[in-house]
Amino acid sequence: KAGVTQTPRYLIKTRGQQVTLSCSPISGHRSVSWYQQTPGQGLQFLFEYFSETQRNKGNFPGRFSGRQFSNSRSEMNVSTLELGDSALYLCASSFFTVNTEAFFGQGTRLTVV
Amino acid sequence: KNEVEQSPQNLTAQEGEFITINCSYSVGISALHWLQQHPGGGIVSLFMLSSGKKKHGRLIATINIQEKHSSLHITASHPRDSAVYICAVLNYGGSQGNLIFGKGTKLSVKP
Numbered sequence: 219k220a221g222v223t224q225t226p227r228y229l230i231k232t233r234g235q236q237v238t239l240s241c242s243p244i245s246g247h248r249s250v251s252w253y254q255q256t257p258g259q260g261l262q263f264l265f266e267y268f269s270e271t272q273r274n275k276g277n278f279p280g281r282f283s284g285r286q287f288s289n290s291r292s293e294m295n296v297s298t299l300e301l302g303d304s305a306l307y308l309c310a311s312s313f314f315t316v317n318t319e320a321f322f323g324q325g326t327r328l329t330v331v
Numbered sequence: 332k333n334e335v336e337q338s339p340q341n342l343t344a345q346e347g348e349f350i351t352i353n354c355s356y357s358v359g360i361s362a363l364h365w366l367q368q369h370p371g372g373g374i375v376s377l378f379m380l381s382s383g384k385k386k387h388g389r390l391i392a393t394i395n396i397q398e399k400h401s402s403l404h405i406t407a408s409h410p411r412d413s414a415v416y417i418c419a420v421l422n423y424g425g426s427q428g429n430l431i432f433g434k435g436t437k438l439s440v441k442p
Contacts, residue, residue, distance in 0.1 A: 322375070
């Protein structure tokens with residue numbers, strides 16, 4: 219079956235702009251989690267959605283938001299981009315929760331200039 | 332102090348060597364994941380375990396809940412095992428809610 223698909227793979231944005239990233243989970247999976255990876259901080263949890271509801275949220279400012287649609291596809295949005303938002307953004311899907319096996323996408327590499 | 336500590340940070344091995352990567356954590360967990368990340372960025376989940384030991388091919392993962400410690404072993408290492416290995420724990424009670432990650436161990440296996 220198809221894996222987790224993230225689009226776009228690469229993105230360059232200017233400071234102050236906003237960006238929307240997309241994640242299509244494996245068919246049948248209802249949980250989608252988002253993570254930010256930077257060289258300095260490593261991988262950090264952003265938020266998790268399950269059945270269109272945000273179930274958990276990490277310690278990120280309100281500029282980071284997300285949503286999940288009825289087909290389990292998820293989007294995350296970052297408003298008023300800062301240089302420090304440059305990172306690899308990964309999503310993972312699970313059937314129920316990340317306490318079951320998680321499948322990761324290839325990530326979206328965002329560069330803010 | 333990080334809630335999830337991995338050692339070593341970097342590891343260079345000769346092909347065929349037995350490799351051990353360690354992960355210690357300080358929070359209560361419901362599960363621990365071992366992940367592999369290749370230079371392209373994509374992450375593959377190797378194991379998820381909450382007790383005991385799991386084996387998949389040349390990879391073995393163990394966890395000791397009482398000691399809050401897990402190890403990932405690679406037997407007969409091969410250059411294609413070169414990657415970053417990341418330990419992540421699922422902590423329901425913590426402020427981070429979902430997975431808490433270690434900083435990763437960069438493994439390089441020389442032919």
